[in-house]
Amino acid sequence: MKSRKINGAGYKPVEIGGVCVKPGNRAVINLRIPSLYTHPSLTMPVQVVHGKTDGPRLFVSAAIHGDEINGVEIIRRLLKLELISKIKGTLIAVPVVNVYGFINQSRYLPDRRDLNRSFPGSKSGSLAARLAHIFLNEIASNATHGIDLHTAAFHRDNLPHVRAFLDDEETRRIAHAFSTPVILNTSLTEGSLRKSLKGMNIPVIVYEAGEALRFNEFAICAGVNGIVSVMRELGMLPESKSCQMTKPLIAKSSVWVRAEHSGIFRNSIPLGAVMKKGQVLGVITDQFGVYQETVRSSISGIVIGRTNMPLVHEGEALFHIARSGKTSSFVNTLEVFQQEIASGER
Secondary structure, eight states: OEEEEOSOOOSOOEEETTEEEOTTEEEEEEEEEOOOTTOOOEEEEEEEEEOSEEEEEEEEEEOSSTTOOHHHHHHHHHHHOGGGGGOEEEEEEESOSOHHHHHHTOSSOTTSOOGGGSOSOOTTSOHHHHHHHHIIIIIGGGOSEEEEEEOOOTTEEEEEEEEEOTTSHHHHHHHHHHOOSEEEEOOOOTTSHHHHHHHTTOOEEEEEEEOTTOOOHHHHHHHHHHHHHHHHHTTSSOOOSSOOOOOOEEESOEEEEEOSSOEEEEEOOOTTOEEOTTOEEEEEEOTTSSSEEEEEOSSSEEEEEEEOOSEEOTTOEEEEEEEOSOOTTHHHHHHHHHHHHHHTOO
16 A cells, blocks of 8 residues: 555545545555466555545545446546646545456456446355456445446437436535536446445436546546536535536436347438437448448437448447437537637646
8 A cells, every 4th residue: 555645634544445545645555356276366446535634525436347448547637737736525536446457458348247237235145246246345435425437338329418317406516516518317237346335325426538548638528527526516625616517408318229120321411410310310322332221210319329240230229329409519518528628728
């Protein structure tokens, strides 16, 4: 463990993995997780920034899916911000939760399970269950709020947006504070981190942006800004005098448009596009262009995800569309959001 003094003491220490971080200190903790079968030991690196003044305890996690690496860079940049050393409360940063998948550039764990379907886990279960148990009990249980960073899957791309269970008032508050163009109201999936934390009364939001195994500069900058914005909303950082929060479009559901036939997919619809029901999204053809299928939007809404792969099989997901009939001002909302990110203001 490495430790760096920030300020004086004042309230209760944070304990993770048997290591106590006193108020006013910053520490890196190597949280032990099950070793590899070749015997090398593994740890989950955690950085704790424990302010000298009491306040909320926010965890920020990334790479629960090991190939979703945008969040790793978001957390690195967040921790390098000078203002983080002046926080009220505590920031618990975990850039790589699924260390096994991260090493193998894989979404999954070596036991072929999805970690985000393995919560709350157990101390004596499968590898996925044990890792979920460690994260939930050592990290999440120390927090009052959480932000989990994700990207789209392999060969897919996501528009920066927040997914949250908006029926919960505190979750809704931090979802709006993150300030993305779209907030997707989503149910709590069994086995997910969000479902387990709901049972612990810890509000958590998911930030989705970019593609697996790729850095997306815009998505990274938006992620850093969003976390800082949430910390300001929670009173962990002082309010900004210059930044204006994006007014998001709220989508209560979403659908995937899928390929009806296998073939070569040609698409010209960008992320963030406003679609009407029945509007053309692209075409699927065979290698010679003899056969052609027109792909149309099944609903009206905003494109928040799409495939980047032109080779598709029947049933494959092509576009993820957030359902909304109130899209008249969305183009302007997206432009304002892009300008805010380009300005670099936090």
